[in-house]
Amino acid sequence: MAQLRKVILPQLPKTPSGISGLDEITQGGLPKGRPTLICGEAGSGKTLFSIEFIVRGALNYNEPGVFVAFEEKADELATNVASLGFDLKKLIDTKKLRVDYIHIERAEIEETGEYNLEGLFIRLDYAIKSIGAKRIVLDTIENLFSGLSNKAILRAELRRLFQWLKDKGVTAIITGEKGDGHLTREGLEEYVSDCVILLDHRVNNQISTRRLRIIKYRGSFHGTNEYPFLIDEEGISVLPVTSLK
Amino acid sequence: MAQLRKVILPQLPKTPSGISGLDEITQGGLPKGRPTLICGEAGSGKTLFSIEFIVRGALNYNEPGVFVAFEEKADELATNVASLGFDLKKLIDTKKLRVDYIHIERAEIEETGEYNLEGLFIRLDYAIKSIGAKRIVLDTIENLFSGLSNKAILRAELRRLFQWLKDKGVTAIITGEKGDGHLTREGLEEYVSDCVILLDHRVNNQISTRRLRIIKYRGSFHGTNEYPFLIDEEGISVLPVTSLK
Amino acid sequence: MAQLRKVILPQLPKTPSGISGLDEITQGGLPKGRPTLICGEAGSGKTLFSIEFIVRGALNYNEPGVFVAFEEKADELATNVASLGFDLKKLIDTKKLRVDYIHIERAEIEETGEYNLEGLFIRLDYAIKSIGAKRIVLDTIENLFSGLSNKAILRAELRRLFQWLKDKGVTAIITGEKGDGHLTREGLEEYVSDCVILLDHRVNNQISTRRLRIIKYRGSFHGTNEYPFLIDEEGISVLPVTSLK
Amino acid sequence: MAQLRKVILPQLPKTPSGISGLDEITQGGLPKGRPTLICGEAGSGKTLFSIEFIVRGALNYNEPGVFVAFEEKADELATNVASLGFDLKKLIDTKKLRVDYIHIERAEIEETGEYNLEGLFIRLDYAIKSIGAKRIVLDTIENLFSGLSNKAILRAELRRLFQWLKDKGVTAIITGEKGDGHLTREGLEEYVSDCVILLDHRVNNQISTRRLRIIKYRGSFHGTNEYPFLIDEEGISVLPVTSLK
Amino acid sequence: MAQLRKVILPQLPKTPSGISGLDEITQGGLPKGRPTLICGEAGSGKTLFSIEFIVRGALNYNEPGVFVAFEEKADELATNVASLGFDLKKLIDTKKLRVDYIHIERAEIEETGEYNLEGLFIRLDYAIKSIGAKRIVLDTIENLFSGLSNKAILRAELRRLFQWLKDKGVTAIITGEKGDGHLTREGLEEYVSDCVILLDHRVNNQISTRRLRIIKYRGSFHGTNEYPFLIDEEGISVLPVTSLK
Amino acid sequence: MAQLRKVILPQLPKTPSGISGLDEITQGGLPKGRPTLICGEAGSGKTLFSIEFIVRGALNYNEPGVFVAFEEKADELATNVASLGFDLKKLIDTKKLRVDYIHIERAEIEETGEYNLEGLFIRLDYAIKSIGAKRIVLDTIENLFSGLSNKAILRAELRRLFQWLKDKGVTAIITGEKGDGHLTREGLEEYVSDCVILLDHRVNNQISTRRLRIIKYRGSFHGTNEYPFLIDEEGISVLPVTSLK
Numbered sequence A, B, C, D, E, F: 001m002a003q004l005r006k007v008i009l010p011q012l013p014k015t016p017s018g019i020s021g022l023d024e025i026t027q028g029g030l031p032k033g034r035p036t037l038i039c040g041e042a043g044s045g046k047t048l049f050s051i052e053f054i055v056r057g058a059l060n061y062n063e064p065g066v067f068v069a070f071e072e073k074a075d076e077l078a079t080n081v082a083s084l085g086f087d088l089k090k091l092i093d094t095k096k097l098r099v100d101y102i103h104i105e106r107a108e109i110e111e112t113g114e115y116n117l118e119g120l121f122i123r124l125d126y127a128i129k130s131i132g133a134k135r136i137v138l139d140t141i142e143n144l145f146s147g148l149s150n151k152a153i154l155r156a157e158l159r160r161l162f163q164w165l166k167d168k169g170v171t172a173i174i175t176g177e178k179g180d181g182h183l184t185r186e187g188l189e190e191y192v193s194d195c196v197i198l199l200d201h202r203v204n205n206q207i208s209t210r211r212l213r214i215i216k217y218r219g220s221f222h223g224t225n226e227y228p229f230l231i232d233e234e235g236i237s238v239l240p241v242t243s244l245k
Ligand SMILES: Nc1ncnc2c1ncn2[C@@H]1O[C@H](COP(=O)(O)OP(=O)(O)O)[C@@H](O)[C@H]1O
Pocket: A215, A216, A217, A218, A219, A220, A221, A222, F040, F041, F042, F043, F044, F045, F046, F047, F048, F049, F080, F081, F082, F083, F084, F231, F232
């Protein structure tokens, strides 16, 4: 084995999230050019985590980013993060950010029973190119796939979306809603993803605590415990309280 | 980061609920012009919470309100809250309140399999305009959507209702029935909502306690723990026993 | 707020149940002219509670009552409560009680897939008028609705039944079978009802205890804890062991 | 109330089971002329309980009995209880017992999707008359109804069977298999029955104990706790360890 | 009662399993000429238990046996038990054992939606006669019936199989896979069987223990607790640690 | 029994996994020429375990291996394990490894409703022959079978795949996703497999630990407890902390 380890082999490239504490736990950030799944219950901080990833990228690392929102309109999103010191409007004006609000009409689903992925790709492609985006967020994935009932087809479609994102070379975050006894609603997304982070907001004896856990990170060491995190005036701060395993 | 925080950015506008203790925990009330979801089991206090929100608005903040009731008729509602000192009749007479009892007939559902949202919008619109309402309550959402089985369509319809309310500029409360292991029956409403409050009425060693928790509040800090609350002669009083995290 | 409370507002009218201890916990009895849902598992005491409500009404408050039985025939019912000192025959003879045993045939359900509510209303109407009933019991509701699978239609039908009873001005008890993780089989009845009481018969360390809890009482204060109750020679006695919250 | 209790009212007639300890807990036995449901998991003792009820009736109380077996043939049954000192053959020869093994063929179910109850009634009627039976056992009910999926129809059919048995004036035992979180597979039988007894065979720290509980007994006081019972050379012995509540 | 017990009645005939410790707990072995159900999770020891029953029968009691394997081929089976000192080949050569590997093709199920029981009977009959078998094993039953969805038909088919085996007069073991909250996948097999033994392999604080429990044994006393067992060089050894209750 | 054990019988042939600690617990490795099922949740280490099995085989035991990946492309896989000192490229160049990425298109499933196994066999056959593979991995099985809903057909197909692999004489690993209360999604794979290993990554008091358990190993003794394992710069190291059972 000894001679094997002498050779200097390429390490997995990473993109710093810019989120305080997280890049320490992940030893450098999220997998570069790959999609990461952020899952958690309503209010666990998925959207905030994603937006901070985009904002920090634009401000600290000069990486423009696209935020594809299915739940909140661009101006609502801007209002929602203003108190954290994130000035989305300014970022949009300086072409560092593009917020794309996709409103899925009932009719779009009723016709074919599902959302048209090809149309989404065209739209994403345009958004990415328009600002030369290096980062992208899709918040949340359930909006795309909740019309699909066949698990095998859902799996194929998930992989198609993930592959498309990889082919674009962008570092992506996809958010997902927590399911019953699964990380996600369908319990498939976590298997297909390269990196999975779970956000948690449990109540214990009437006191709530926010916690983050790296469930899975293909190709990299990382802290594996549950780390408490705070949401304060500067966004999210993860406390890497336990030393790296 | 420092220069970022110097800029004075707009804060999320809020509407004081007027409910004792709650505006302290939420740092100012419910999100202004947006819908808030109040969920809980039968008897947890959803209707009382909603009606107090409307009554306090009318009396303390001069904001007329519409209460759309699917469960209780206008006079029943008035009787039910009389002992809390809420005089609905007087508020109705002075055009500060409008109670709209919507009785969904079986036939309405059987024809199309679901309740017609367009018809509801016309009715809500009329009600809002008739008194210049700034607040509105829909009690409870299950009456509208329990005929829809396709999750993707339900999500689209929920968003359509929420968007319609936002477009009207009213601060809304929508109540929802608790589901199995979810906050709501379908487990979707909490993801689509901007603000979610859970009312709870647990029994422990034969003693029951009422508790309230802000599950989610897009765009704002808030107390995150479980706060005990009382229903007494003056309505609901939430005890912000733990300091704001 | 002060001037608000000075006005003397109407209180919710109540009908004393006559059940020992219960009228203390409910501050006067069940909601007058409205239906109350009594739910619990097999053997929890639903039928006994209901029959005592009717018998006490007839004897102590001079309110004739109708008992609609789907499970037990009139003479069986009489036999079943004889040892509690309830003489149903005498009450029937003196026109203070009418027991209506409704036997639902398989054919009635198979034809339309559900029980015909209109037919029930005619029958109930006749029964109520025949003795000038002020109280009525339907034991148990599952017999009427277990053929309905669409939740939206079930909700509409439940409301139709409840409304019909309210229109008649009778104080009603409807019993319901306990469901999985719900108070009732469908988990809908408790949301539609104005008053919900849960009867419980738990075993702990091989010892069983009967307990009663007011889950919900629209328009009224009430004890909210779990109260032990006994079934003895005089019927049900609830022990209001904890003071009114 | 006082004058009410002075009148001597008829008590619920009972049939002694002859099972050691049980008639003490039930204050006299099972409800005479009515069906009792005995439920429990595989091996909990349902069949043994039922057969002892029949054997004791024939030997101690001179009441001939019919045992309708769907699971075991007459000779198998005889073999199975021989070591408990029950000589079924002798009882059959002396016309005190009739064992009717009903073998339900697949074809019988496939044709109509369910078992034909009318045919069963003719067969039971004949069996009862042939020995002038006062007791009857149906072991187990799932054999009759597991083809029925509509809950409303199942309820109607259950009631039809129970009513038929009552009309015959026999004291009946019907056994039922334990369901998930219900006393029986469908969770309906326990609501329709007049008397329900649960047999339990739990393992705690590798040690198993048999326990019996009267879940429900319409029209009668009874011990309500869980009572340990033994199966020994003389059959079942219930230990009424806690005094009657 | 006294005179009843004086008569010497036939006891249930038993077949010694030859498995160390088990014949002590069962007071003589498995029910002779009847099928016994052995259930447990994957790896709990069902196949080993069954094969040892056959091997001990052939070697110690001169009873030839048929092993019908749906999961493992004859030579695989031989390899799997070789290290336990069981020489299947030698037993086969001396006509003391016949291993019948039944390979169910997809096509066989797709045509009729289920496996053809008649064909199986012909095959079993031939196998039994060819060596004059007194013992038989079917490992595992799910292979036969997992295509049947109607519970009433499944019950009828299970009984048909069990009856066929009884008619052949062989002492049989049928293995079954553990289901959710049931002993078997469908939760039916344990009710239809005369004898049910559960094998368990629980982990507690990272340490696993194998345990065996006689769930049910029609017609016989037996130890009712959970007994630890080992798999070592001589096969299975059950430790009858607690005295017979 | 004594004379039986004297004969030297063939032992189950094994293939050393080369994974540190595992071959000690399994007394020599995985069953040679048979498929082993590795199951666990997302991020539990299934892919890493499988790839190390292939890499160690090629390097330490001179056994070429095929890795069939449904989730990760060949170059992604190479990148993912580079930091563990595994140089996949070099192994591929020297014909010691072949990575076959199978991308299942939606269309392939939609046509027949399932993935075509025959096509897979041709592809696997070619891959095995091209490098004279002795080891093979299929990561993960859900990609092949999640379109099959009939359990009987799924079982037949699983067995067909397993049999095909056995016929090829390769030592195989098949990975499977954890299901609700089952080892695998369908809860069938563990019954059909000869060897089943569960990887676990539980969180306890915010601290996570990786553990491995041999659920089942047909034909062999093995450690049966839960063994902690680490993922470090040299791959997986299992700690055989408790002595062999
Ligand atoms: N190259 C690596 N270096 C260190 N740890 C790794 C590496 N690759 C994977 N891991 C660790 O192993 C875990 C499991 O990876 P993987 O085998 O892909 O899981 P699975 O296939 O069960 O989903 C990852 O979440 C990570 O913690």
